[in-house]
Amino acid sequence: MKITVAGVGYVGLSLAVLLAQKHEVTAITTTERKAEKLNQFISPIQDEEIERFFKEVREGSRTLHLHTTTDKEAAYRDAELVIVATPTNYDDEHQFFDTSAVEDAIEWTLKVNPDVLMVIKSTIPVGYTDSVLKKYGVRSIIFSPEFLRESKALYDNLHPSRIVVGTYDDHRADAEMFADLLLEGARAEEQRAGLPEQNIPILIAHPTEAEAIKLFANTYLAVLERGTVGEVYNLGGHNEKTNIEIVKIILKELGKSEELITYVADRKGHDQRYAIDPTKAMRELGWAPTTMFADGIKLTIQWYKEHMDWMQECTSGDYTKYYEQMYGNR
Numbered sequence: 627m628k629i630t631v632a633g634v635g636y637v638g639l640s641l642a643v644l645l646a647q648k649h650e651v652t653a654i655t656t657t658e659r660k661a662e663k664l665n666q667f668i669s670p671i672q673d674e675e676i677e678r679f680f681k682e683v684r685e686g687s688r689t690l691h692l693h694t695t696t697d698k699e700a701a702y703r704d705a706e707l708v709i710v711a712t713p714t715n716y717d718d719e720h721q722f723f724d725t726s727a728v729e730d731a732i733e734w735t736l737k738v739n740p741d742v743l744m745v746i747k748s749t750i751p752v753g754y755t756d757s758v759l760k761k762y763g764v765r766s767i768i769f770s771p772e773f774l775r776e777s778k779a780l781y782d783n784l785h786p787s788r789i790v791v792g793t794y795d796d797h798r799a800d801a802e803m804f805a806d807l808l809l810e811g812a813r814a815e816e817q818r819a820g821l822p823e824q825n826i827p828i829l830i831a832h833p834t835e836a837e838a839i840k841l842f843a844n845t846y847l848a849v850l851e852r853g854t855v856g857e858v859y860n861l862g863g864h865n866e867k868t869n870i871e872i873v874k875i876i877l878k879e880l881g882k883s884e885e886l887i888t889y890v891a892d893r894k895g896h897d898q899r900y901a902i903d904p905t906k907a908m909r910e911l912g913w914a915p916t917t918m919f920a921d922g923i924k925l926t927i928q929w930y931k932e933h934m935d936w937m938q939e940c941t942s943g944d945y946t947k948y949y950e951q952m953y954g955n956r
């Protein structure tokens with residue numbers, strides 16, 4: 627298969643190398659110098675496994691079908707699959723996720739090769755896949771969160787703890803095909819090194835769920851990796867709202883009248899206020915929310931609307947029956 631990977635940072639390069647064991651991969655970068663280096667199999671990033679693979683290619687003991695170019699048009703035009711691994715940095719000053727490089731890759735692909743499948747591997751805000759499907763009026767964009775660690779990027783792709791792909795049912799076969807490609811890359815190195823087969827679970831999820839998995843994984847990783855033992859970190863979105871404000875937002879989003887609101891007496895000792903101040907987490911962990919409240923609440927409501935069976939199970943009492951069955955005798 628001819629695969630084009632946009633972006634050769636940790637994510638793009640490790641995926642390009644993983645897939646180039648079995649497929650013809652063209653990697654796109656923005657600088658000629660980086661392309662030249664990569665075409666001589668010299669790694670522009672510090673990563674033990676990529677450096678080992680490249681050394682073996684230079685010595686002639688390994689084959690990688692990998693070519694790097696700055697010619698976007700040719701690279702996107704000839705692809706049978708496009709993987710987007712361009713940067714998406716959080717703009718602190720304006721508080722938004724800069725996804726312009728992802729859109730550049732999508733727009734180029736749609737211009738020169740409109741029917742090809744695109745897989746976003748960049749970190750994106752929750753709801754982003756839906757927003758680009760709508761914006762470009764296509765169905766062929768799926769999202770797969772990347773969980774690698776810098777400097778262990780190829781190792782983590784060769785030994786993934788799980789593979790997650792987010793898509794709708796109409797592109798489930800494509801999502802499974804992509805998961806199989808990642809699996810094939812990991813298996814190829816296992817076989818070569820004579821290692822036992824790893825158990826790698828695959829999860830095909832709704833795009834928004836896949837985005838949320840990445841968001842929560844990042845949040846907890848930030849605390850685990852950069853937090854100090856004994857310190858407390860509050861993770862929140864800098865959004866204080868009253869209950870009645872939230873109720874009105876929900877009604878508006880559901881298209882229901884505010885006349886449905888009924889007031890009840892406050893219970894005794896009612897908590898007056900929850901005020902989660904994430905300033906310390908943002909300052910000390912470099913963590914920042916990727917979804918703003920106004921978008922997040924809409925996505926949450928949308929999720930409930932799309933999972934009415936789950937809602938019915940909760941409200942019918944089956945949920946409490948489960949707890950009774952599991953824990954009733956303890």
Ligand SMILES: NC(=O)c1ccc[n+]([C@@H]2O[C@H](COP(=O)([O-])OP(=O)(O)OC[C@H]3O[C@@H](n4cnc5c(N)ncnc54)[C@H](O)[C@@H]3O)[C@@H](O)[C@H]2O)c1
Nearest residue numbers: 633634635636637656711712713714727730748749772776
């Ligand atoms: N680094 C990590 O540990 C890690 C882990 C998981 C997810 N991610 C996410 O993956 C994405 C890429 O991260 P990275 O660390 O590999 O990035 P990076 O900044 O190291 O590399 C990005 C590459 O994209 C290229 N590029 C920029 N604009 C481009 C464009 N318009 N078209 C083609 N190429 C373009 C750059 O030249 C560079 O080679 C980001 O969204 C990041 O948040 C990173």
